[in-house]
Amino acid sequence: MDERVRVGAAHHTPPATRGVSHHLAVDLGASSGRVALGTLENGRLSTRVLHRFPNGGVQVQSRLYWDILGLWREVLHGLRLAAETGEKITSVGVNSWAVDYALLDAAGGLMGGGVRHYRDPRTSGQIDRAFGLVRREDIYARTGIQFLPFNTAYQWLSEDPETLRAAHTALLVPDLLHFWLCGVAVTEQTNASTTGLYDPHTGDWSPSLLEGLGLPRHLFPKIVPPGTVLGPLSPEVEALTGLTGVQVVAPATHDTASAVAAVPVASVSAASSDWAYISSGTWSLVGTETARPVINAASLRHNLTNEAGVGGTTRLLKNVMGLWMVQECCRLWGVSDFAALYAGAAQARSGAVIDPDDARFLAPSDMEAQVRAVCRETGQAEPTTRAKVVRVILESLAHRAAAVLDTLEEVSGRLISTVYIVGGGSQIALLNTLIADVSGRTVVAGPVEATLEGNLLVQAAALGLLEPGQIREVVRRSVDLKTFRPGPLPSPAPLEAL
Numbered sequence: 001m002d003e004r005v006r007v008g009a010a011h012h013t014p015p016a017t018r019g020v021s022h023h024l025a026v027d028l029g030a031s032s033g034r035v036a037l038g039t040l041e042n043g044r045l046s047t048r049v050l051h052r053f054p055n056g057g058v059q060v061q062s063r064l065y066w067d068i069l070g071l072w073r074e075v076l077h078g079l080r081l082a083a084e085t086g087e088k089i090t091s092v093g094v095n096s097w098a099v100d101y102a103l104l105d106a107a108g109g110l111m112g113g114g115v116r117h118y119r120d121p122r123t124s125g126q127i128d129r130a131f132g133l134v135r136r137e138d139i140y141a142r143t144g145i146q147f148l149p150f151n152t153a154y155q156w157l158s159e160d161p162e163t164l165r166a167a168h169t170a171l172l173v174p175d176l177l178h179f180w181l182c183g184v185a186v187t188e189q190t191n192a193s194t195t196g197l198y199d200p201h202t203g204d205w206s207p208s209l210l211e212g213l214g215l216p217r218h219l220f221p222k223i224v225p226p227g228t229v230l231g232p233l234s235p236e237v238e239a240l241t242g243l244t245g246v247q248v249v250a251p252a253t254h255d256t257a258s259a260v261a262a263v264p265v266a267s268v269s270a271a272s273s274d275w276a277y278i279s280s281g282t283w284s285l286v287g288t289e290t291a292r293p294v295i296n297a298a299s300l301r302h303n304l305t306n307e308a309g310v311g312g313t314t315r316l317l318k319n320v321m322g323l324w325m326v327q328e329c330c331r332l333w334g335v336s337d338f339a340a341l342y343a344g345a346a347q348a349r350s351g352a353v354i355d356p357d358d359a360r361f362l363a364p365s366d367m368e369a370q371v372r373a374v375c376r377e378t379g380q381a382e383p384t385t386r387a388k389v390v391r392v393i394l395e396s397l398a399h400r401a402a403a404v405l406d407t408l409e410e411v412s413g414r415l416i417s418t419v420y421i422v423g424g425g426s427q428i429a430l431l432n433t434l435i436a437d438v439s440g441r442t443v444v445a446g447p448v449e450a451t452l453e454g455n456l457l458v459q460a461a462a463l464g465l466l467e468p469g470q471i472r473e474v475v476r477r478s479v480d481l482k483t484f485r486p487g488p489l490p491s492p493a494p495l496e497a498l
Contacts, residue, residue, distance in 0.1 A: 021465050022087045024246075025455040026075050028096035028173065029255065030282045031055055031327060033071060035078025036449075037085065038456035040465065045478045047452050050085070051078035057117040057364070064117040066100065068110075068173070072180060076240055083242035091459045092181065092233070092243075093251040094174040095258045095451060098194035099152045102176045103159075103167040103219075104185075111167055112159075115176075118150035119363055126154035134212040137300065142206050144295040144306030145196045148319060149362075153196035156215055170219040174253035181237055182248040184230040185221050190257035192223045193308035200293040200306055200314065226252040226261075226310050227462035251458040252310050256285045256317075258454035261310040262447060263289075263420045264476040276405055276416045278435070279450070280425025282324045284397060286404040287317025288412055298411045310458060311468055316412060318404045321356035323425055325393045328367035333386060342394075344387030346430045351388055352380035356396045398434035405439050418442045422450035429482075436484040443486075447479040 020041045027034050034052045038045055053074040057064045075094075082089055099118050103111040116122065127147055130139065136147070145151065152172070156164065171179055172191045179185045192198045192205075197215070199206040205220045230248040238244055252258040259279045266273075279285040293306040293314045307315045326338070335341065354374045361370060368389050372382040375392065383389045401419075409416050419441050425431055426445040436443040447453055453475055460466040466474065 019465075021090045021460060021463075023090055023456045023459045024079065024082050024092040025251070025452045025459075026078065026092065026094040026177065027255065027258075027451050027455065028071060028094070028177075029055065030097050030324075033074060034452075035075060035082065036452050036456075037082055037087065037089075038452065039087075040456070040460050040474070043474060043477055045453055045456060045474050047449055047456065050081040057119060060113070062121070063113075064120040065113065066115045066117055066173070068102065068115045068176070072177065075177060076237070079237070079241040079243055089243055089246050090465075091229075091247045091249045091463060093249045093253075093455055093459045094177045094181075095251055095253050095255045095455050096173040096177075098172070098191055098254050098256075099150055099155065101152060101155070101170050101172045103163065104169045104171060104176075105166070106168040108169075108179070108185075112163060115173060116155065118155070121363070122158040123149045123154045126157045129157060130154060130213060133214070134209060139196070139209065140300045141295060142199055142209055143196055144200055144293045144299070145194065145198075146303045146305035146318060151196040152194065153209075153213060153215075157213060161214070164216055164219065167219055169221060171221070172253070174250075175221070178230055178248055178250060178253075181233055182231045183234050184248070186224045186228070186230070186250070187221050188228070188250040188253040189223050189225050189308045190252045190254040190310075193306075194254060198223070198308075200295075200308065224250060226250065226257065226308075227458050227468070229462055247463065249459040249462050251455040251462075254307070255279075255451045257307065257309055257315065258452075258458065259422050259450040260287075260289065260315055261454035261458055261471055262450040262475045263422060264444070264447065264472055264479065264481060265420065266472070274415050275418045275420060276408055277420045277422060278401055278425070279423050280322060280421050280428075280431070281423045282322055282327065284320040284322035284401060284425070285317050286320055286401050286408070287315050288408050288414065288416065290314045290316050290412060294411060296411075302407045302411060304407070304411060310454075310471070316408065318407070320397070320400050320404060321361055322397065325356060325361055325367055325371070325397075326390055328364060329371075329386070329389060329393075332366055332368060335386075341386065341390050342428055342430055344385075345391040345394060348385075348387045348391040351383060351392045351395060352378070353399050354378065354380075354392065354396045356393070356400050394428070394431050395434055395438075398431065398438045401435050402439035405441065416441065418444060421445045422447060424448060426482075429484075432482070432484045433487075436486040437488070440486045443484040444481050445484065446481040447475060450475075453478070
């Protein structure tokens with residue numbers, strides 16, 4: 001084993017948990033979803049995935065949707081499997097990706113064909129339209145949210161005004177599923193904070209922005225904090241699943257917020273230490289945790305975002321293109337063995353470095369061809385094998401992450417020495433090593449299931465089964481972590497010579 005890599009589980013005094021409890025987490029990602037059972041006992045959390053199912057966009061003519069009804073069917077199936085375990089389930093909570101929403105009529109029915117996908121092209125030009133209604137600087141001052149073409153505010157601007165006026169309620173994806181589970185329509189704070197219409201200073205929707213952008217106020221439900229108990233499963237859902245006596249709890253419904261809640265740092269230093277995180281999956285969310293929003297000229301210049309976290313914290317971060325680029329290549333290639341691809345990339349040594357945030361990488365496409373084209377346009381040799389394409393992507397993600405970490409230091413005034421990588425990308429040793437080497441910072445990888453663990457533990461804390469400040473301590477006791485020390489960067493080699 002590389003001497004710069006260390007593996008081990010932390011050992012601490014068990015936090016004061018109250019007996020044994022079982023909770024369900026519904027985790028919906030952009031490429032897959034799952035329903036998992038979490039058991040909290042003696043200060044440790046164990047998780048078991050009961051049901052896993054694919055997810056992705058559905059093309060209908062020129063529109064791109066999510067199969068929200070198909071996802072609901074899979075969630076119900078997962079809940080039935082939970083009932084069949086015979087365990088006494090205490091609660092269930094849903095997290096998902098951000099920004100996408102459903103419009104509901106007065107009877108609670110879906111409008112407009114369901115839920116549009118954030119990669120749908122309808123938002124093209126909407127940012128510029130928004131700037132014509134409200135100054136860019138004013139939008140940022142009121143929200144602290146980075147400008148991305150798929151932000152919910154710009155999706156709402158692309159809706160037909162008559163449809164918006166006719167709609168009764170707008171619910172983000174996890175809030176929609178909670179509504180279907182228990183009949184309560186609210187918006188959870190961590191996801192609300194991604195929309196571009198949430199005021200982090202007041203903790204509510206921004207009336208001036210809603211008015212300035214011409215969006216009807218009646219669409220937006222009450223905002224509740226993560227860890228809000230919404231109520232029991234509806235009788236209909238109980239009948240469909242066989243579960244009884246289960247409380248629906250809104251966790252940190254934004255998947256990144258749940259993942260950050262499970263970053264295995266010492267809880268007492270959550271908003272004051274020298275660490276940052278990368279929630280690594282389809283997207284790479286590179287950020288740090290602060291006690292309050294950082295909204296100033298520097299954060300605007302770098303287009304950083306301030307999103308709500310658990311316990312009143314703020315996640316100061318930037319969205320960076322993530323493993324989506326590899327996923328798209330594998331879709332094109334018909335390859336499902338990611339481990340073999342990463343092993344091959346590790347042998348390919350150094351290659352070209354491109355900007356993974358180039359707009360052409362956002363939409364579904366022939367990603368290999370796009371990578372080659374950018375290499376060619378920037379005067380770098382094109383990768384000639386699949387392993388080399390993957391190597392270019394991973395090196396580029398590492399360089400982009402390092403640049404964002406430097407920016408976070410500048411804007412937050414902190415010295416960041418340790419980076420915690422959570423989520424699926426934490427399993428990729430090559431990526432972790434590259435980030436450590438390129439950034440010159442120590443990388444701690446794990447947990448892989450941070451989103452599930454954050455979701456489950458926020459539920460437990462909401463029900464008084466765990467102190468909120470003990471969530472990260474439980475995570476540290478429950479998982480093995482790998483540490484990657486920075487080393488010298490390999491000498492670049494032309495791709496054609498590899």
